[in-house]
Amino acid sequence: MKLSLYFAPMACSVVPYLNLTEAGAEFDVVVVNHRKGQHMTPEYLKLNPKHKVPVLVIDDEPLTENVAIQIWIARNFPNAKLLPSDPMQEIKAIALMAWCASGIHPFLTPNMLPQRYCDLPGSEESVRRCAQKILLENYQIADELLAGREWFFDHFTAPDAYFFWCFRRGIFFNVDVSPFKNCLAHFERMKQRPSVQKLSAYEEKVLEEFAKAA
Numbered sequence: 001m002k003l004s005l006y007f008a009p010m011a012c013s014v015v016p017y018l019n020l021t022e023a024g025a026e027f028d029v030v031v032v033n034h035r036k037g038q039h040m041t042p043e044y045l046k047l048n049p050k051h052k053v054p055v056l057v058i059d060d061e062p063l064t065e066n067v068a069i070q071i072w073i074a075r076n077f078p079n080a081k082l083l084p085s086d087p088m089q090e091i092k093a094i095a096l097m098a099w100c101a102s103g104i105h106p107f108l109t110p111n112m113l114p115q116r117y118c119d120l121p122g123s124e125e126s127v128r129r130c131a132q133k134i135l136l137e138n139y140q141i142a143d144e145l146l147a148g149r150e151w152f153f154d155h156f157t158a159p160d161a162y163f164f165w166c167f168r169r170g171i172f173f174n175v176d177v178s179p180f181k182n183c184l185a186h187f188e189r190m191k192q193r194p195s196v197q198k199l200s201a202y203e204e205k206v207l208e209e210f211a212k213a214a
């Protein structure tokens, strides 16, 4: 089976990068440079008309949408136990990933692209402020879910990688995450994982190449 991950550094394609790595999967990475508009080329739009990363191409079959991609990885690499084995816990893990995708991610993007949400002149800061308010509510919920635990379930699972990305992106956008002690501890635990260390080294290399090409 040949796997190719279309990936942009810092973007949510980090999530399948981490889970494929956790699964011990062999995969190629195809780097997409958003700043150069590589997600808008006719070839890329054929792969994903929604012009987004990630795309996981599985033996020539493109799969989009992070939640589906993580479930595919978990099903195809069962030894990695990326979803809990108990059926109710498994569905709750999928619910957590759906929340990351539809409840948290949409309030991260306005921090980078406020003009996509409101075209009134001077509205950027207001868009960011409104998005950040909802982010804080969501981080509070995650903080409560993580109270007294290392991971969202009784061992590392795919939602841990997804939430890690959601939290890291907020930190990058200077959201004040200091009240969320359990999320911060989870973030630190994630940083100890070899998958995250491999990702960070890889992102650094790709960002250096982007800077040279700019």
Ligand SMILES: N[C@@H](CCC(=O)N[C@@H](CS)C(=O)NCC(=O)O)C(=O)O
Pocket (backbone or CB within 6 Å): 011, 012, 013, 034, 039, 050, 051, 052, 053, 054, 064, 065, 066, 067, 101
């Ligand atoms: N619903 C998609 C969202 C993916 C997404 O928003 N990707 C962003 C990067 S974090 C992207 O590629 N944006 C480019 C664009 O919107 O043009 C998923 O969950 O996979």
